Amino acid sequence: MVHLAVSEELPAIVSAAERQRCLKALSCGDTAMSEPAMFATVRDGVARFFADRWASAVLRREVMWGPEDFESWVLQFEPLDEWDGECDGGAVVDFDRRILAWSCDAPGYRVPRVSFVYQKMLAAAWRDFEIVHVDGGNEALARYLPSAGEDTPALIVQNRGPDRDPPVARPTTVDEARRCVTDDDEQENDDDAIRAWVTLIDADGKTRQRELEALPFDLLMAKTDALQALAALGPAPIPPEAVVSEGIWINSSERSAGFWGPPELYAMMKKYSEHWQDWNLTWLKKGYADQCAAASTKGMPMTNAQAVAIVVPLILSTQQFDAQVMLGAIGGGLKRTANKAVGCLLVVLSLPVLIFGLVTGNWRGVLITIAVTSLVVLGVYQFAVYRFKRMVRRGLSDSERERPQPVVAGPQDEGMRRKRIDELLNRAGLPRLAQVEHLFSDKKGLELLAES
Amino acid sequence: MVDHYYTEDVTAVPYRVLREMLEQQLPVPVACALAGLLRLRGKLRWPLAATHGVAFLKGETGVARDALPPEAIAKWAVLEEPLRDLGFRPLRFLCVETIGATRKAYALWLDAANSTLGSLAWTATMTNGREKHKVNLEFNSYADSDPEYITGAAAEADLPASGTIALDFVDLVMLDERLDIAEIYASHLARIDCESVYTMTDERAVAVHAERSTRRMRRLLEQGILRELTESEVARLRRASIRSRAEVIRSR
Numbered sequence: 001m002v003h004l005a006v007s008e009e010l011p012a013i014v015s016a017a018e019r020q021r022c023l024k025a026l027s028c029g030d031t032a033m034s035e036p037a038m039f040a041t042v043r044d045g046v047a048r049f050f051a052d053r054w055a056s057a058v059l060r061r062e063v064m065w066g067p068e069d070f071e072s073w074v075l076q077f078e079p080l081d082e083w084d085g086e087c088d089g090g091a092v093v094d095f096d097r098r099i100l101a102w103s104c105d106a107p108g109y110r111v112p113r114v115s116f117v118y119q120k121m122l123a124a125a126w127r128d129f130e131i132v133h134v135d136g137g138n139e140a141l142a143r144y145l146p147s148a149g150e151d152t153p154a155l156i157v158q159n160r161g162p163d164r165d166p167p168v169a170r171p172t173t174v175d176e177a178r179r180c181v182t183d184d185d186e187q188e189n190d191d192d193a194i195r196a197w198v199t200l201i202d203a204d205g206k207t208r209q210r211e212l213e214a215l216p217f218d219l220l221m222a223k224t225d226a227l228q229a230l231a232a233l234g235p236a237p238i239p240p241e242a243v244v245s246e247g248i249w250i251n252s253s254e255r256s257a258g259f260w261g262p263p264e265l266y267a268m269m270k271k272y273s274e275h276w277q278d279w280n281l282t283w284l285k286k287g288y289a290d291q292c293a294a295a296s297t298k299g300m301p302m303t304n305a306q307a308v309a310i311v312v313p314l315i316l317s318t319q320q321f322d323a324q325v326m327l328g329a330i331g332g333g334l335k336r337t338a339n340k341a342v343g344c345l346l347v348v349l350s351l352p353v354l355i356f357g358l359v360t361g362n363w364r365g366v367l368i369t370i371a372v373t374s375l376v377v378l379g380v381y382q383f384a385v386y387r388f389k390r391m392v393r394r395g396l397s398d399s400e401r402e403r404p405q406p407v408v409a410g411p412q413d414e415g416m417r418r419k420r421i422d423e424l425l426n427r428a429g430l431p432r433l434a435q436v437e438h439l440f441s442d443k444k445g446l447e448l449l450a451e452s
Numbered sequence: 453m454v455d456h457y458y459t460e461d462v463t464a465v466p467y468r469v470l471r472e473m474l475e476q477q478l479p480v481p482v483a484c485a486l487a488g489l490l491r492l493r494g495k496l497r498w499p500l501a502a503t504h505g506v507a508f509l510k511g512e513t514g515v516a517r518d519a520l521p522p523e524a525i526a527k528w529a530v531l532e533e534p535l536r537d538l539g540f541r542p543l544r545f546l547c548v549e550t551i552g553a554t555r556k557a558y559a560l561w562l563d564a565a566n567s568t569l570g571s572l573a574w575t576a577t578m579t580n581g582r583e584k585h586k587v588n589l590e591f592n593s594y595a596d597s598d599p600e601y602i603t604g605a606a607a608e609a610d611l612p613a614s615g616t617i618a619l620d621f622v623d624l625v626m627l628d629e630r631l632d633i634a635e636i637y638a639s640h641l642a643r644i645d646c647e648s649v650y651t652m653t654d655e656r657a658v659a660v661h662a663e664r665s666t667r668r669m670r671r672l673l674e675q676g677i678l679r680e681l682t683e684s685e686v687a688r689l690r691r692a693s694i695r696s697r698a699e700v701i702r703s704r
Contacts (some may be wrong), residue, residue, distance in 0.1 A: 077694035206536060209529045235533040282630075297529075303679045443583065 037319065038076040038090035038138050039042050040083060045096060049080035052406065057090035057321040060118075061103040064315050065410035065420070066125040067093060067100070073409035083145060087137050092144040101124050101144035103134040109310065110194045110245040112262060112287050117307040117430060121315075124428035159375070174229035176218075177212035179236075196261075197244045197288075198230060199295040203253035207295045211236040215246055215261070218267060221275040227252060240300035241288040242310075247292040258294060260284035305431040309439035312404055312425075314448040316410045316417050342381050349373050426431075455555035456549055457505025457681045458669075463494030464676035470498035472612035479556075494676070503680045504552030504577075505689050508669050514544040514658075521547070524557040524574035526546040527587045531572055539564035544658050552689035553576070560661060568593050568640060568650045569661055590632065593649040594660050599623035600648065603640035605631065619671050 037055035040047050045142050055062070055077065071093060089104035109115045122131060136138045171177035179195060198210040198219075210233050218226040227250065246261025256281055259269060266283055273281065284290035292299035350370050357366035411417050422433040460468070467487055474483035476512040493499065517525070526690070532542075540561040548556045554577050561570035573588040590604035598621035605627050606614060614626040623642065627636050652660060 208533050235530045238529045240526070296517065297525060298522050300526060 002340035002445075035089075036085070036087045038083065038085055038087040038141065039077065040079070040090075040092045040141075040145055041074060042092065042096055045146055047083075047145055047147075049083050050074050050077040051080050051085055051087070051090075052077040054321055056087065057087050057405075058408070059091070059102065059318070060315050062104055063091065063100070064125050064424075067129065069097065069409045071095075073407070077141050077400060078408050083138060083142055086137060090138065090141050092141050094144065094146065096146070098129045098214060099132065099144060100129045101132045101134050101141060103136060103141055109303070110262070111242060111310075112245070112260070112306075113241060113302050113304070114307045114310050115262065115305055118311050120428045120430060121311065121424055122278045124424055125429075135271060149410040155432065165400070170220075171212070171216040172214065173216050174226045174233070175219045176214040177214060178233060179211055179213055194243055194245045195239060197239050197247040197291060199249040199291060200231060200246070201249060201254075202429070203252040205296075207297075208293065209238055211239060215248060215259070215265070219248070219266075220256075221272050222279065223275075238292075238297055238299055241302035242306065244288060244299075246295065247284075247288065247291045254280075256280040256282070258282040258284045258290060284337065293362040303431075304440055305436045308425065308430050309436045312421060312433070312436065312445065313440050315421055316414070317418075317444075317448055318412065318414075319444075319448065320405065320408070338381070338385070342377060346374055346377055373383055455686070456507065456552070457686055458673070458678045459502040459505050459510050459681055461494070461499045461676055461679045463490045463499050464647045465490075465494075467491045469612060469618075472678050476609040476612065485607035486491055499679060502552065502681055502685050502689065503692075504550060505526075506556060507549040507550065507553070508678070513546075515547050517545050519540070519547065520557050520559075521555060521574070521576070523576060523585055524559075524587075526570050527574055527585050528559060528645060531587060531589050531633065534562050535570050538634060538637055540570050551686065553692060554614050560658060561579070561655060562657050563637075566653070566657070567649050568637075568644070569657055570637075571661070575665075589629075589636070590636060592661065592664070593644045593647070595647060596647045596662055600638065601644050601647070603636060603643060605629040605633075605636050620670060620672075622668065643702075 009022045031255050034057070035057035036051065037059060039050040039052075039055075041050075042048075063070055065073070070091070073093070074093070089098060089102070091099050091102035109118055132144070134144070165327050177196070179193075196215045198212060198215075200208040200210065202208070208231070209379070210230055216226065219230065232249075246259070246265050248257060248259040250257045255278060257276070259265065259281070260283065268283070269276075269283070288299065288301060292301070305326040350373065353366050357363050411420060418433060425432050464474060465473075470490055472484055474486055477483075478486065488682075490500075497508045499516075540563050542555040542559060543562050544560045546558040548558065550556055554575060556576075561572070562568070563570065566680045569592045570589050571592055573590075575588075576583050578584075578660040579588070588604065589607065590602050595599040600622050602622055602624045603622065604614065607629055611626050611628070614624060623643070625639070628640060648659065650656075669678065673680070
């Protein structure tokens with residue numbers, strides 16, 4: 001994998017989406033359009049290796065079905081002789097030491113409550129296993145293979161120590177982190193966009209709300225410019241908890257601040273604590289609720305049931321993710337647009353004929369002309385669709401076409417999947433399926449994979 | 453339980469205003485045709501089916517800020533900060549009873565000179581299973597004699613719709629909402645600069661605003677732009693309210 005260089009002072013930053021695109025673009029040709037994953041299962045000291053070109057995309061769903069089902073899912077992939085290759089994610093399941101080490105580009109969810117619920121479910125699914133999320137690809141995962149353990153036993157620990165570099169791509173400055181949404185349509189979609197919430201508290205206790213893509217490094221380092229830039233930003237609404245990934249309140253006059261977010265942020269702030277030396281800096285354990293209290297507002301808190309309703313639909317789904325599915329989704333969108341265009345074309349072509357009919361009264365001729373025109377246009381359209389599909393199929397590599405359709409982890413039957421997840425929720429002490437089902441969104445298929 | 457609910461009747465809107473509203477989203481010939489069709493329905497006293505009802509003219513009473521829908525407080529944060537910076541202070545918060553696919557709340561602020569009210573409105577509308585939120589701001593100044601001075605802000609596409617509330621006793625100017633609140637306020641102050649508008653205590657400001665708002669509503673009712681819902685419409689929309697409240701919870 002390609003490693004993006006970071007400087008000591010202010011890490012070079014690209015957005016998460018840009019990072020994904022860069023990594024894909026920079027990957028070698030064979031993995032240019034894929035979500036490759038590598039797996040190792042270890043039993044009685046013997047490791048077996050597997051790989052799949054698309055498994056990384058669905059890893060966070062498959063891992064939720066527990067050790068046995070996950071192993072069965074992994075065994076269907078192409079066996080490897082050794083742990084070697086490019087990957088976006090993967091897992092090492094060590095049944096001897098009861099460790100699951102896994103890595104995934106989208107391992108969880110950015111909203112802390114949703115992430116909390118996901119982790120709770122995962123812990124319940126892997127009850128007697130230590131679960132370690134690894135940042136990085138195959139090299140990072142390799143440290144959890146049995147052969148690596150003897151030389152580097154210290155690596156087999158929870159890896160989110162305070163001295164680790166942050167895995168999250170962050171903007172460098174407040175200016176870079178500024179959210180810019182101007183178009184009306186984008187504004188609507190923007191309501192769901194994940195963001196960071198900043199509350200500035202005046203000397204007289206009045207609060208000002210700001211929103212950023214993420215908390216930038218200059219702010220996390222308490223740079224004066226950053227605080228001034230924040231004050232100069234336009235006011236923002238108070239965001240609902242469901243769209244906030246991290247937050248901070250700052251009372252400059254009292255030199256106090258409170259922040260919350262993912263564990264990476266906590267680790268990073270410990271690292272940057274020297275920049276806040278004359279400040280009273282607090283980690284807000286209740287996160288959103290604590291920031292609402294500081295901002296003197298009720299806010300729009302999220303319940304565990306709402307968080308479960310975001311996680312569970314993906315776990316229940318059996319949607320596969322590969323090149324054909326992706327192209328199918330893109331093609332479906334294209335086809336809908338093309339259908340509309342053809343409809344418009346037919347109307348445009350028919351209008352002069354209809355006017356001719358109005359003038360001459362020759363309606364029989366008009367109907368025949370419209371019917372013939374429609375037949376020709378639709379015929380040409382269907383032929384074009386056929387040619388396009390054939391061209392796309394040819395574009396898929398042989399390995400892609402011959403790749404057997406894998407089955408998802410866990411039961412294949414919808415009823416059984418629901419039963420298992422309901423039991424899992426119960427074990428995790430979370431709201432049951434019947435309590436959350438009415439909160440499920442209408443998202444289906446690939447849209448579920450995009451939930452963050 | 454309130455029995456009198458009102459809704460906007462777009463078929464009563466003057467043709468020119470309707471056409472300009474529709475031209476924002478449709479090609480001119482289609483907008484002209486549709487505006488004509490709607491006006492024809494208006495002439496035939498055949499209004500469009502109501503999607504919501506609002507209990508205007510109920511004699512609203514204020515509520516504590518905490519009793520407002522959290523979404524309203526959240527969205528108003530964008531407007532409240534500049535209002536506070538301009539020296540405004542909050543006077544009253546209102547939750548208006550609604551049925552159907554809408555929720556409404558209002559807030560009234562008064563400036564430091566005690567002569568201009570800042571009126572915030574929040575409207576949530578359920579569309580395709582999702583609740584869309586809209587906030588509006590207008591500045592109001594009143595005097596013994598007409599006109600009432602109103603300076604509002606609206607999205608560019610909604611500006612033509614302001615023609616629907618063009619009343620003879622209201623001097624209304626609508627500005628693009630992308631302008632700074634300070635600019636809109638300055639524009640309002642410039643309009644009332646040479647006028648002898650009221651300077652009001654908090655209580656008087658609330659009372660005058662309620663009285664003038666009621667007068668505007670009554671005039672809109674007379675003009676048919678607002679109409680009272682029939683009993684069957686109220687019953688239908690009450691049933692819809694229950695469904696849409698469930699959708700609101702789901703969409704959060």
